[in-house]
Amino acid sequence: MLHESQSVVVRMAPSPTGLFHVGSLRTAIFNYLFAKKHNGTFILRIEDTDKERSRAEYEQNILDSFAWLELSYDALYRQSERTTIYKKYLEILIDQGKAYYGEENKEGTGRVIRFKNPGTTISFTDIILGDITVDITDLGDFVIARDIENPLYHFTVIVDDGDMGVTHVIRGQDHISNTPRQIALLEACGFQRPQYAHLPLILAPDKTKLSKRYGAVAVTGYREDGYTREALINFMALIGWNPGTDQEVFSVDELIDMFSLEKAQKSAGVFNKEKLDWLNKAWLGKLSDEAFIEYLGSDYTELVRRDARITSSLIPLIKERIHTRREFIELIRDGEFEYFYTLPTAYTAAESIWKTSTAEKTEVHIQEIIRRLNQADESQWNKDYVKSLLWDYAEQEGKGDVLWPLRFILSGRDKSPDPFTLCEILGKDEVLRRLEYGRALFI
């Protein structure tokens, strides 16, 4: 299907009428992967022929999205800068009698130009969907330009694809019904037909079109929430494509290496945010501490300011607890790790210190823990060492009865890291100080 002599040229053609959407992103990724796979050319074309709806800020958002995801393109075009080319082809079509001036346009700035519908059946072979045949007679002589200066979508697309030598049109299945009329148009202009690959759509959990109702649809929104470029690309590539192995985590290079349109799915796929979260955590797990700190950003820096030593020791705990930066921010906002920095105040009532045990027994346990930790060699202080000092006692007296009070006194929370980790991070002096504080509640 792919001739060695003919190098691949693909394009992504978003219109700047809204924030760059994850659905469009998937199309962009497939185009990018296909181009890289075949050492081809990847064109980014801004389709801004609709002057009313196109906005500079949206174009910037498209560019920002591509930059963030490092989806590099070989050329950037704006349709608004190519009107002379469209005008040329419009004139050719009119000269040849394949298009003609119709009624006055709505703006009253000239007469619309209609394409003389050949009234035939158009067949094409889609790489993903196979053979498709459609009778375009019902379309009538559709409008291809508001006037000679203002061409419309179907026309600009085929002129650009032809002019830019696009070999493969890879786009969403929502364009499948546009394809026959575009083929008729492009052949009227004398262009060679590209190959088509129509990608299955991405749906919301209720199987309807993905929209704002189901959380972020803007690519840059995912960046703000703290999804990494690797995770997002990995995730999007796996909706509608699968290499046929059990592998789930792919780098962009691996994706390029394994990519093929033949393995693309025919049916629409639901955007499964839980899997994206899981993937993001998986990618976060690959980050070095330095990279992870940079990822966490200003909220982490804020913690460093409070206590650099404590904060740096928190890194592995944070890493295994969050899927995204957003969760990290929520974690800090909810005071999840506050007890590392200040004495917990949550346990004003002694009852919360023991769970299934009794006050009397718990006091004994705390006394014993204090006694043992008092004798600890501070130079050896870490979680394994602390565990070795307390483990036999905990096993003997009941792990829950001994360890829960210890953990609760140190953290003041029902949920926290294990008591030995708490001890390691807090340090011997602080641990003893808190234990004494907790013990005092019994007196």
Added chain:
RNA sequence: GGCUCCAUCGUCUAACGGUUAGGACGCCAGGUUUUCAUCCUGGAAAUCGGAGUUCGAUUCUCCGUGGAGUCACCA
């Protein structure tokens, strides 16, 4: 409604016409240093329905049903 496309666990998906229909997310249970998280092990969970072709259909054909897309002087 016309036209077009699609149809495997809840979700993403795998399976030269011959498999106990596999994996992953999520869920449930158990375990790992009480709790949370991580991690490990196990479990529940699917071929839309009906005909046909075939020794044999998830797989091929037809019909039905369901879903989606599209029918602009938007893209």
